[in-house]
Amino acid sequence: MPNVITANNLTLGYESDEEIIKNATFSIKKGDFVFITGPSGSGKSTLLKSFYGNLAPRSGSLVVGGLDMVGINKKNLQELRTHLGIVFQDYKLINEWTVEKNVVLPLWISGYSTEVQETQAKRLLHHVKLTGKEHKYPLELSGGEQQRVGVARALSKNPFLILADEPTGNLDEYSSNVIWDLMENACHQLDTTVVVVTHRIPMVFNIPYRHFTIDENGSIYEVH
């Protein structure tokens, strides 16, 4: 299986801060489901940000989807991002847009027709158990429902890589289970690579997964 993410001696840090991730070397293959855990402030989210180009590597190399993230230009980064599905703890939905419009945002950006967008929105909203709520606005939904919209949006363009930052951090058990089911299915049925940053790996998880952990010093280990 080809590598989707390859890091070699990767070091990450914010402008004036000290290094957060130090000399990380790892690779993630197509179809892998990866959990990244670690104490608060260890750099889990920082690492995830580097995968979608929100943070440039300070040193070392990082290749995502065949693109070198060191010095990547805007055009390539935009192109890469249209093939990623990203889920955030705070959902990052567009509050003035309906649920349906939020779900098809990646399709709209890529210029898909209205018919394709409508069909895909219907299918995904059925998957995330939000049928009938397509014309509601995010702030009219519960936190769990909003996160399901976020996951539907991440899945809408069949991305090759899903990146999720604490996707169940604010959710009740029911919503958390729905989210994990969706991600398991994406990985298992569509062979999508999934990388999830979380504090806690779910007790019941039905597919094989890899587990990376980051210690307080910013070193990454594969533990499972």
Next chain:
Amino acid sequence: MKFIKGHISLIFPLIAILLGLEFFIVFDRTTDSFEKGLQAGYSMIVVSKDEMSIDDFKAWDSHIEHVEELEKSKILKRLNMNKDKAKQKKFEVSLPNFYSLKLNDYLTVDELEAVKSNLQKSSNIISIETFQSAYQSKYELFSFIKFSFQTFIVFMTIIGFFLIVKQMEVWNYLHAQRMKVMEIFGASLFLRSKVLINMALIDAIISAILTSWLFYLFKNSWVQGSQMEILKDNIEGVFKFSDIFILLFAAITVVLIAVFLVVINVKEE
């Protein structure tokens, strides 16, 4: 209500800027012809020992555009000295030459003084009458009105720009989150700013139309009934159809710059 408020808060400052611009254009047109009128009505009188041609005058000062020699017989007639033909002929021969000079521009008082001193350098010229006090009072009144009006226009435009800056802060607050999310999912700069551009362009068009309509009314109602000769004499200059395009271009330029500044200042978290 929120929708209308959002549009009015951009349309209002845009109209302020466009009114300033259109007033400036109209003022420039009308004062230009007024200046030409003042210039045409003004002439200085020069007395010389020998005859002088226009080139002789121009050699001393390039502002001189037209020279007219005043007939000595007419001068004598005015002085009521035409009773005795022989005496008149003798007197006429002994008189110096009188010229009325017209200038090529509406000069300031200082420039007028400079023309006078240039001409005085000629040993042939005996006397120069510039009628400076009449000229000066007209010039100063005109300059004062011009300055007051231009200050008002500049002030109005500055206020308009401040209101637009304020509106840009509102836009940033309302649209930043959406643009950040779109950027994360790979939207181009154009797509991210599309909503804002559409809204701003509509407001620019509305503002240009409203401003044009105000000036159309100003031209066809107020100016027609007013006593302001300067405007009535130049009624065509008060509002021209082509001004709509100037206003539209200015409004679109201002809003596009404002949108661009908002969009490039939205940084991904």
